[in-house]
Structures are given as C-alpha cells and as structure tokens.
Amino acid sequence: MTLLMTVLGVVIFAVGLLVSIAWHELGHLSTAKLFGIRVPQYMVGFGPTIWSRRKGETEYGIKAIPMGGYIRMIGMFPPGEDGKVTARSTSPFRSMIEDARSAAYEELRPGDESRLFYTRKPWKRVIVMFAGPFMNLVLAVAIFLTTLMAFGLNTQTTTVATVSDCVIQQSEKRDTCAPGDPAAPAKAAGLKAGDKIVAFNGRPVEDWSALQKDIRATVGPATITVERAGEKIGLTADLIENKVAKTDADGRYVKDQYVTAGFLGFAPAAGYVPQSFGQSVDRMGEMMAAGVQSLIDLPSKVPDLWNAAFNGAERAQDSPMGVVGAARVSGEIFTLDIPAQHQLVFFLNLLAGFNLSLFLFNMLPLLPLDGGHIAGALWESLRRGVARVFRRPDPGPFDVAKLMPVAYVVAGLFICFTLLVMVADVVNPIKIT
Incomplete structure (x- = not known):
C-alpha cells in the first residue's frame, strides 16, 4: 500500500508539472498570437513527440520528457548585417550566432515578413x-x-500536545528524565495534553508566538487559563529558568544556539490555522x-x-x-x-x-x-x-x-x-x- 501511494504521489506531481509547463507556455502563445506573431509550434516537454495535433497554423503536442516546454516563434532574432540569415563562418562563436539566427527563420512563409517576433x-x-x-x-x-x-497555515498552536515530566536543558539533547531532575512546572501545575491555553497571567492568548514570548519572559508564579472539555480552568505554575533553544525574529528555532529564559515545560500541538x-x-x-x-x-x-x-x-x-x-x-x-x-x-x-x-x-x-x-x-x-x-x-x-x-x-x-x-x-x- 505504501508503494502504491508513493507511486500515486509521483504521478500526481508529474501531472501537476505538465500543467504548470503548459500554463507557462500558454502565456507566451496567447500574447504572441495577440500581437500577430506566427507560432508554428506549442510543445510541452522535450525529446520525441508522443502526441501532436495541428490547429490552424500551430502544431500542439506533448513530448516524452516532461522537463520543460517551448513555443517556436518565427523571427526571434533580426537578420545579420548583410540582411541574410543563411551565412556561415569558420568562427565557432560566430557560427553559434548564425545557427541561432537561421533557426529563428525556419518555416518562413511568404507574407510572414510582417509577423516576425523581432519586428514587434x-x-x-x-x-x-x-x-x-x-x-x-x-x-x-x-x-x-x-x-x-x-x-x-501549518503552525504551532496554543493547544498542548505533550507535557514534560521534568526539567531538561534543551542543549543536552535528551528526552528521558534522569534522577535528580526537578519536575516540570507545567506538570506540577496540572497542565494536560489537549488543554488549550487561552490566557497567560490574565492576558488573552491569540497565537503560539506571543505565548512563547510571554513564557520566556516570566520566571516565578504565573496564572494560566485553559479550555478543557468545554470548560475554562485556572491553573497556577511556578516558572523557572532553563536553557532553551534560541529563536530568530520570525520565531523559528536557531540550530545549536541556546538562551536562558523562563520555562514552563510543554510542547505545543501543530495544526492548520x-x-x-x-x-x-x-x-x-x-x-x-x-x-x-x-x-x-x-x-x-x-x-x-x-x-x-x-x-x-x-x-x-x-x-x-x-x-x-x-x-x-x-x-x-x-x-x-x-x-x-x-x-x-x-x-x-x-x-x-x-x-x-x-x-x-x-x-x-x-x-x-x-x-x-x-x-x-x-x-x-x-x-x-x-x-x-x-x-x-x-x-x-x-x-x-x-x-x-x-x-x-x-x-x-x-x-x-x-x-x-x-x-x-x-x-x-x-x-x-
């Protein structure tokens, strides 16, 4: 079942990629036609063509390798100084220029002189x-x-996911309590998984970022109001100092950097807000x-x-x-x-x-x-x-x-x-x- 779902995810992404490429090229195609530029081809993908159909003057198709796409417009580059597009030279750099210029005039038809890209x-x-x-x-x-x-947005919320049993410095990078570790303030206060914190020290709590700042700025007694089973319950916790992960201006944790701040001892639940x-x-x-x-x-x-x-x-x-x-x-x-x-x-x-x-x-x-x-x-x-x-x-x-x-x-x-x-x-x- 896992393999099937993996394959399904890859296939869905491939379809999304093709749609994105086709959508991109449609922007080029529609505006080129709006300004009277002739477009011989509209292709999604590269390599061998696996399907195509001509409608009007444009061939629409899908190629085997879904790694990009293109439309071909005639006259992408102006003629050379001699007014010709078929000249060649022995210089490799000059040949690149002339090859590109020549390709821009492929499928040129009588009357196309006024439909060239460079003339716009x-x-x-x-x-x-x-x-x-x-x-x-x-x-x-x-x-x-x-x-x-x-x-x-998938973000951390003010709902409690887990409550720590003890105080562990985050710089220690361990999950289990050791003998002598003090009880976490959240555990001692009676905070439980599933509680939604709605107020801290009497101030309403709107998001995790604000609550985290309030907790880190507090050392000592604090009041916490939670919603539990549809009821509001008041708790009292005694926050202590602890070494915790440093956060940047956007509230994201900075790897392997720590600060001393107030500590309550619970992990917030993530959810879509x-x-x-x-x-x-x-x-x-x-x-x-x-x-x-x-x-x-x-x-x-x-x-x-x-x-x-x-x-x-x-x-x-x-x-x-x-x-x-x-x-x-x-x-x-x-x-x-x-x-x-x-x-x-x-x-x-x-x-x-x-x-x-x-x-x-x-x-x-x-x-x-x-x-x-x-x-x-x-x-x-x-x-x-x-x-x-x-x-x-x-x-x-x-x-x-x-x-x-x-x-x-x-x-x-x-x-x-x-x-x-x-x-x-x-x-x-x-x-x-």
Whole structure:
C-alpha cells in the first residue's frame, strides 16, 4: 500500500508539472498570437513527440520528457548585417550566432515578413516573454491563497500536545528524565495534553508566538487559563529558568544556539490555522523574498550539494531540490500518517512553491531564459530612446543573437547544476521531517 501511494504521489506531481509547463507556455502563445506573431509550434516537454495535433497554423503536442516546454516563434532574432540569415563562418562563436539566427527563420512563409517576433515593438516583446513566467506566478498565488485562506497555515498552536515530566536543558539533547531532575512546572501545575491555553497571567492568548514570548519572559508564579472539555480552568505554575533553544525574529528555532529564559515545560500541538487575506498576502511576500534570497545563495550551496551527492555528507534541509527530488517528496506526502486534507494541502503548497521558483528563475536576465530576452528588448528600447533624445540615427533592433555564445555557456552551467541536483536527489534525497 505504501508503494502504491508513493507511486500515486509521483504521478500526481508529474501531472501537476505538465500543467504548470503548459500554463507557462500558454502565456507566451496567447500574447504572441495577440500581437500577430506566427507560432508554428506549442510543445510541452522535450525529446520525441508522443502526441501532436495541428490547429490552424500551430502544431500542439506533448513530448516524452516532461522537463520543460517551448513555443517556436518565427523571427526571434533580426537578420545579420548583410540582411541574410543563411551565412556561415569558420568562427565557432560566430557560427553559434548564425545557427541561432537561421533557426529563428525556419518555416518562413511568404507574407510572414510582417509577423516576425523581432519586428514587434520592444514593449510587446517584453509582454510576450514575461507572460510565461507571469502565468507561473498567477498559478502560485492562486494556490497559496486557496490553501492559506481555505485550509490555513501549518503552525504551532496554543493547544498542548505533550507535557514534560521534568526539567531538561534543551542543549543536552535528551528526552528521558534522569534522577535528580526537578519536575516540570507545567506538570506540577496540572497542565494536560489537549488543554488549550487561552490566557497567560490574565492576558488573552491569540497565537503560539506571543505565548512563547510571554513564557520566556516570566520566571516565578504565573496564572494560566485553559479550555478543557468545554470548560475554562485556572491553573497556577511556578516558572523557572532553563536553557532553551534560541529563536530568530520570525520565531523559528536557531540550530545549536541556546538562551536562558523562563520555562514552563510543554510542547505545543501543530495544526492548520486559517489566515485572513492580509495575512496570506504577507505570507506570500515572505515566500517571495525567501525565494529571491535562495537564488542569490545558489552558488554558495554548490559545494555542500557536491559533498551530499558524492562524499556522503548530510543533505541540508534548505539544499536546492530539482524535479526528481520534488517528485520523491510528493510521493512521501501521500504516505504520511496524516489526514487526507493535510496531504492535499502539503502537495498543493509543493506545487505552488515549484511555480514560484519557475517564475523567479525565468526572470533572471540571462539568455536563454525569458528574462534574457526581456533584458534585450529593454536595452533596445533604451538605446533607441537615447538616440531620439540626441537626434541620432535609429540604431535599429538589438541583435540578441550576438549573445548566443554567452547563452550556451549559461545553458551549460544550468545543465551541469541540474545534473548535480538530480544526483543528490537520487543518492541523498531531502526527506520530510
């Protein structure tokens, strides 16, 4: 049964990945057709074509390897300086440029001269190239809003999960009491698993973060009001100082760092807490900022990723994860001993996070990514604007094809990084904790 659920999770993720890719390419396709650019192909996946159908002037299809997708627009690059697109040279870098330019004119038909991508105004080209990543952002926002507002955020609550029998310094990293350990204040006060703390020292408690701060700031007698079996019960506890895990500004525990603070002695239960629209927007803003920071930190994570893949080092939980790793996590989700609703939320958040990553990654101003074409169009608009201001001749379209040697280098680096991540995902995968 576990194997069946794992396979089911992987299959569902593959379907979600295909939908995300198709949705991305639909953004490019719809805006390209809106601006009169001819699109011969719309494909989801790479490799051999397993299904296709032609409708109008566009062939729609699915390919065997669901690792991406593309639409082919004619005239992605302007002609060379000689006005031709079939010239060749012995220079390897020049050949890259000319090959890319030639490919951009495949399937050119009479009358297509006015339907070439490069002939569109820069702002239209920006829209066409931005529309793909934007569709991923729209999908991510829609899923996150749905899960956060309809189901909630999986977070620690003010409900008691377990009560400690004794006082143990968290830096000792042990779970069992030793002779001489004093009784935990929560145990002595009569706190029980399932109690919901609604007030601390007479102040109403709204969330775990605020309650945790109040507890850590208190040493000595304190009053605790709990809901138990539908009734409110008042308890009195005598909090003591203890060495506890340090938390950051967001309330997350800092690994292997401890502080001395007030100690009550219970573990909070986790649960899904529905978020308001404002809270959901704030949460998505935090995820966007975290995603940007992850992209910035990506090069610094390569050594640890290499060690995890080939030297048996521990795989960090914030390590980069590829499609293979995400599929494995999806398979694990459906084997967890949690309610089906929680499994669904977990999976939807994984899919939303994947789409958010696609948006951020594709917006990097590097060819062959969408952001590289956007940067080229913006640069063309800028230099044409400068020429108009200073009454200079129009410099014409910016030849993005001249950047193809750089694009090949970037693509090579991306392929190497993708292979490294895939190896790490296979031999030393990230696991759900």
